[in-house]
Amino acid sequence: MKILVCIKQIPDMESKFKINAEGDWFNETDVSFWMNEYDEYAVEQSIQLKEQLGNEPDVTVLSIGPDRVVESIKKALAMGCDRGVHIKDDEAFRKDPAQIASIIYEFAKDKGFDIIFTGMQSQDRGSAQVGVLLAEMLGYSCVTTVVNFAYDNGVINAKRELEGGIKSLVKTKTPAVITCQLGLNTPRYPTLPNIMKAKKKELITLNVADLLKQEAVAKTEKFYYPEKKGVGMVIEGDLAAMVDQLISVLKEKTTVVK
Amino acid sequence: MKALLVCEYRDGKLLESSYELFAFADKLNAEKVALVIGNDANVPAFGGKVYLADVSKYGEYNPDIHKKLVLEVVNKENPDVIVLVHTSYGWDLAPRLAASLKAAQLSEVVNIVDGGFELSCLNGKMRRIVAPKTDKKVITIQSGAFTPQAPLSGTPEVIKLDLSLESGNIEFLGYEVAEKTGVDLSKAEIIVSAGRGIGKKDNMPIIEALAKALGGEVGATRPVVDAGWLEQSRQVGITGQTVSPKLYIACGISGAVQHIAGMKKSDFVVAINKDKDAPIGEVADVLVVADILQFVPALTEKLSK
Numbered sequence: 001m002k003i004l005v006c007i008k009q010i011p012d013m014e015s016k017f018k019i020n021a022e023g024d025w026f027n028e029t030d031v032s033f034w035m036n037e038y039d040e041y042a043v044e045q046s047i048q049l050k051e052q053l054g055n056e057p058d059v060t061v062l063s064i065g066p067d068r069v070v071e072s073i074k075k076a077l078a079m080g081c082d083r084g085v086h087i088k089d090d091e092a093f094r095k096d097p098a099q100i101a102s103i104i105y106e107f108a109k110d111k112g113f114d115i116i117f118t119g120m121q122s123q124d125r126g127s128a129q130v131g132v133l134l135a136e137m138l139g140y141s142c143v144t145t146v147v148n149f150a151y152d153n154g155v156i157n158a159k160r161e162l163e164g165g166i167k168s169l170v171k172t173k174t175p176a177v178i179t180c181q182l183g184l185n186t187p188r189y190p191t192l193p194n195i196m197k198a199k200k201k202e203l204i205t206l207n208v209a210d211l212l213k214q215e216a217v218a219k220t221e222k223f224y225y226p227e228k229k230g231v232g233m234v235i236e237g238d239l240a241a242m243v244d245q246l247i248s249v250l251k252e253k254t255t256v257v258k
Numbered sequence: 259m260k261a262l263l264v265c266e267y268r269d270g271k272l273l274e275s276s277y278e279l280f281a282f283a284d285k286l287n288a289e290k291v292a293l294v295i296g297n298d299a300n301v302p303a304f305g306g307k308v309y310l311a312d313v314s315k316y317g318e319y320n321p322d323i324h325k326k327l328v329l330e331v332v333n334k335e336n337p338d339v340i341v342l343v344h345t346s347y348g349w350d351l352a353p354r355l356a357a358s359l360k361a362a363q364l365s366e367v368v369n370i371v372d373g374g375f376e377l378s379c380l381n382g383k384m385r386r387i388v389a390p391k392t393d394k395k396v397i398t399i400q401s402g403a404f405t406p407q408a409p410l411s412g413t414p415e416v417i418k419l420d421l422s423l424e425s426g427n428i429e430f431l432g433y434e435v436a437e438k439t440g441v442d443l444s445k446a447e448i449i450v451s452a453g454r455g456i457g458k459k460d461n462m463p464i465i466e467a468l469a470k471a472l473g474g475e476v477g478a479t480r481p482v483v484d485a486g487w488l489e490q491s492r493q494v495g496i497t498g499q500t501v502s503p504k505l506y507i508a509c510g511i512s513g514a515v516q517h518i519a520g521m522k523k524s525d526f527v528v529a530i531n532k533d534k535d536a537p538i539g540e541v542a543d544v545l546v547v548a549d550i551l552q553f554v555p556a557l558t559e560k561l562s563k
């Protein structure tokens with residue numbers, strides 16, 4: 001069995017974002033990046049499936065982005081993926097989801113992957129498109145927002161999370177794309193021996209220019225800070241003074257604190 | 259401009275959020291055509307065309323069948339935009355439509371600003387205006403972003419769709435509804451909620467102590483529940499409980515839309531966060547910029563005196 005996992009690197013959401021010179025995204029200086037949370041579940045699920053099948057499956061982890069994404073690929077290798085593919089693209093942040101999906105498609109189309117795991121969405125853009133688009137391009141079946149995954153002999157039974165505590169149970173066959181939702185599993189931490197082992201694993205670098213066949217269908221025209229709506233009160237400074245100030249506000253503005 | 263509104267329907271009911279599609283189309287000044295995969299009893303009451311596909315024939319959500327039904331209406335009506343709500347239904351179906359139509363898809367539009375589509379990104383910290391380059395566009399709108407001004411009125415012109423469709427490669431087996439166990443936070447007057455900022459399970463007593471000092475309940479965001487630091491019944495948000503206490507204290511919570519949707523009806527919101535720009539600030543009446551591990555115990559101590 002051949003498995004592909006797609007991962008994206010995303011910025012620390014606690015950063016102070018400064019708008020770049022082109023005005024279409026943020027300036028990366030002083031921003032830390034790590035693996036999209038949803039994709040950690042995707043990586044973990046691929047490794048659990050590999051283990052379930054007696055280590056037979058071959059797991060490739062792929063990421064499109066600048067050189068920094070290799071860090072996240074290495075983490076996935078240390079978690080247990082077999083091979084990394086870095087599709088080098090310094091302009092990945094300007095690509096729309098259809099382009100990202102088509103780049104992955106060009107890579108994957110003749111490789112015969114049985115199952116492809118992606119995150120349900122990327123935390124920075126939240127488009128929730130790449131996995132589904134990729135499945136459509138490949139003609140694979142696709143189940144999104146998966147919180148429970150079971151595989152047996154070419155058949156996948158999955159639970160999709162809907163709103164308000166409801167799940168839908170669906171069944172499909174490979175080849176399939178599965179988009180992973182938070183809570184699907186408990187992503188493992190790479191151990192030191194596995195980090196060492198990962199250094200010897202194959203890491204392929206490809207150039208995006210060789211795989212990009214699709215023109216952009218959407219373009220960011222403006223990128224800006226949201227208008228501050230509720231001009232709520234901000235309390236800052238000395239700890240004891242902040243505590244006192246909050247308590248007096250609560251006494252004044254609510255009926256439940258006396 | 260013509261908009262095809264793909265309504266969401268589950269288990270015999272038209273979902274309330276479908277009305278937001280109409281509000282969005284109005285804001286866009288678009289002519290409206292609706293598609294309902296449901297039944298006669300549940301057709302939105304608006305004075306325009308409604309395509310109706312009988313759910314008893316096509317079943318609950320099946321991506322292949324729903325895709326083909328929407329494409330059939332697209333063929334007949336030639337709309338400029340196809341709109342869905344960004345829910346587990348919309349985000350599953352929309353990219354399938356976009357792929358078939360070779361159309362641009364914009365996900366989770368939050369507003370229309372000077373004719374441009376505004377999207378939220380970076381966990382609500384930034385906004386983008388994104389321009390689709392294709393003639394047809396597929397759009398999902400953020401749930402709650404476009405509120406209907408008035409109830410719909412009028413008598414729809416119902417057009418029944420009757421196609422023979424194969425069910426494709428995904429089989430729907432049924433729904434699983436979570437048992438209602440544990441606390442009912444919807445009646446709590448005070449809720450103190452922990453977010454990932456709490457750091458680890460060992461720190462949870464800090465939150466519990468504040469809740470106790472105030473006589474309130476403990477709530478949490480999803481990552482806290484997923485990590486097993488608190489039981490699922492205490493999760494607040496779209497996939498947890500919807501709450502409306504008199505006082506909601508958000509400790510180390512960034513303010514993702516999925517969480518805010520569950521607590522925005524609170525009377526008074528206090529957010530404690532070390533990041534002054536955290537989006538929770540947008541719904542907070544008071545934002546305390548502090549480390550919860552220091553601030554919360556200090557607050558509890560003072561309140562207990």
Ligand SMILES: Cc1cc2nc3c(=O)[nH]c(=O)nc-3n(C[C@H](O)[C@H](O)[C@H](O)COP(=O)(O)OP(=O)(O)OC[C@H]3O[C@@H](n4cnc5c(N)ncnc54)[C@H](O)[C@@H]3O)c2cc1C
Pocket residue numbers: 014120121182452453454455456478479480481482493494495496497498499509510511512513514515516517520530531532533536548549550551
């Ligand atoms: C389909 C779907 C459904 C979802 N449903 C829900 C739902 O029902 N409920 C829900 O909550 N989420 C839900 N989510 C997840 C949601 O998108 C966010 O990931 C989640 O709400 C973030 O939780 P958080 O704020 O605790 O964590 P984070 O986003 O990681 O934020 C942590 C915050 O803590 C602050 N912080 C860190 N350390 C400290 C400190 N020492 N002192 C003070 N502040 C600190 C940081 O500045 C940051 O703002 C859903 C997501 C999806 C895709």
Ligand SMILES: Nc1ncnc2c1ncn2[C@@H]1O[C@H](COP(=O)(O)O)[C@@H](O)[C@H]1O
Pocket residue numbers: 006007008009036038039042062063064065092097100117118119120121122123125126127128129130131
């Ligand atoms: N640059 C990328 N490289 C590899 N995979 C990606 C990339 N961008 C998105 N993905 C995958 O597609 C999923 C959904 O992303 P999105 O459609 O951007 O929300 C992510 O969780 C990843 O699994």
